[in-house]
Amino acid sequence: MSEEEISLAGGRITSGVVRLGDTVRRPIRGDPTCAHGLLTHLEEQGFDGSPRLLGIDEQNREIMTYLPGDVPSDLGHFADFQLAAAGALLRRFHDATANFTEVRERNAEVMCHNDWAPTNAVFCDGVPYGMVDFDTIAPGLRLWDLGYSAFTWLDLGNPDYTGDEQVRRLSVLADGYGLANCSAAQIAGYAVARQTALAVSGRVQGKKEMVDWAASAASWTVLNVTERISPTGYDLRFTV
Template identity: 35%
Template structure:
């Protein structure tokens, strides 16, 4: 489907790696990538099963950009507002993520979702097997709130096969402050990040077996992120290169250090 005769384009800012995103009326237009066809099938599935917490894919425009409906609401920009560390807001994100992951169960893990080859030197992932596809990038910038409650996730570009433990590890990275203290956003300065992690895991409804994996999976993700970020910076440039130049690789190494040191205490808190 191609649409013409559009209203003016309004640039949308705030993403780290996707340039050229604009709002046109009640729609968003984004450049397509090699992964776009797979992401479109994910969004079509979510619409089919009645999940209302994601944008709908509406086709392509005359410039061959993807068309998504614009999800109105409150989204964090940088620097993060203090409400990113609000307990109730975080709990609402965990509950929305659980609804998303439940909605994706019938989708399974299609062949098109298979991850590419690991970057040279990257260790193999640790954790339970992948059983469904999830968002895997639930940052404050990718979460839309209405009346203080998480309403929708946007930007599904990193959606991929995962497990309950991995999708929750991504949640805790962004909404529980599971970073090295030197890199933790100031909004989490007064938050007990282990306790916040337990609260979000409770809200998601993660079972004990999966909880036992979360600290180790979080460490595994950090161990592999350095290689994947370096690879994307070298291959794709743009925002990936900007983040690398800004020191994201060093921050990832510090996150590894913190997660390795805190494995026992984080696990004890999650299992309380």
């Protein structure tokens, strides 16, 4: 093969991921059956925000279409139009997965990406339009996914923002997603749940830095966001 493999940078790239021409080659880790089935399903549904699965190469790597653009290397500040676009893309992804086989079998709402963060987004002209890395997908609740997305896209827990500003930005993300009968308090509640779950996961894995970051972020979110907008608690019921 005459084309040169180019190691991909940006995001939190899985080791060994390369670009080859207009394709991406990605090592397979674990059982890819569900992820491959979902990518095929998304293509059948006309969802254009994910790469297309083209097959497996001779080195047992996934072959996927390359999505041109930029991938942030870490969390950062994102403008309102970017938050709205991130919410809208997640909504389209969820809607496209609602009739996926595994969702129906598990009696779930949708397939959750479970890591919809800026580091798994492809940007073009500053707008997130592509979604990559489907290693953590699982059936679940829309708000479970949206809570994690709020955590990462808004950088909830970062004291550089005021509580009032983060409440406002939560509304921007929610409006982009197009929630019905859902408040910023609900999203923040699920964000705290995801932050706490990440801290627990980090503790199990012995990753102290992860534990400290996630636990601190959860405490900040409770004190500066959830208690500000819903001091008597928040209702986690959700209607699309």
